[in-house]
Amino acid sequence: MQKEVVILGASGFLGYNLFGHLKSSLKDYKITGTYYQHKRSEEFFFLDICDKKQLGTYLLGNEPEILILLAGSKDLQRCEKNYSFAHAINTQPIIDIVEIIEKHNLNTHILFFSTDYVFDGQHESYKDSDIPDPSTNYGKSNFEAEKRLLNSSVSFNIIRTSAVMGHGARFFDWLIDSLKKSKETDLFKDILFTPTHLVLLANLTEIFIRNYKENNKQKILHFVGEKSFSRYSFGIMVATVMGKRDLIVASQASGIFQKNLILEQSEFARNNKNIKMEEFLEMELCNDKIH
């Protein structure tokens, strides 16, 4: 039987891009994906991760070799207003999946995509070995899922990524749209983050899967960009590629979600050379340049 990689949440921003990338690069695997509300491809099948019975039926019936967990909610405001929602969508499905795999002793390896928000942003930067201390419900719900995996007997890795950039990402699309409309665009100068471009994330995930049994020793990996930026300095970089540098204006941040979140790349990411953010932006924005 052909080995299978299934992406839960293939209809989302990360899942859709990863699905396309893995389908063209991992030819010896069958790549499948799920959707919930948006059937973006005929190849996707419906699965509600909040329904344990559905999860069980799928996992027992198919026993995929690799299960990529990219279904969840990154709606910071909604998670903050309602922890039960955050737990139900970002934690409970992982608890259920672990229980099903453990109970039936399935031969399935989990790749759980977690977030920089498991850290509170009070320290200068965070390594993959640092202990999380989330201050938002979104971060807490992801950290709870991480802990369940770490306390389980299943085969897994936790891949933390942050602020993934490319067409389809809300901040990225908003910035491009604003520059295309020649609007003056205010961006925070005092808050640092670690943008990660889509190609970097997809390449690292592919390379990791190719050899996951050997790579598996380090449980938590940071697949993030190589440099931190302020929103302002990132905006300057994007606007420069688009020929609109003068439209970016510096402003000051406020609010619970505005924190310094600088993640350091894991050794695995550093050792597998990737294209730089500047090169990615040149490729990604080739049709958006303003002449």
Ligand SMILES: NC(=O)c1ccc[n+]([C@@H]2O[C@H](COP(=O)([O-])OP(=O)(O)OC[C@H]3O[C@@H](n4cnc5c(N)ncnc54)[C@H](OP(=O)(O)O)[C@@H]3O)[C@@H](O)[C@H]2O)c1
């Ligand atoms: N994007 C980032 O920069 C980033 C950074 C760090 C971590 N992450 C993590 O990566 C995950 C995916 O991020 P994303 O940017 O791809 O988010 P997204 O675009 O909002 O995608 C969310 C995915 O979850 C699916 N989903 C939602 N509710 C579901 C349910 N009840 N059952 C099954 N599937 C359900 C959605 O399916 P439908 O669209 O079909 O409803 C969609 O495929 C998130 O959980 C987030 O925490 C993302």
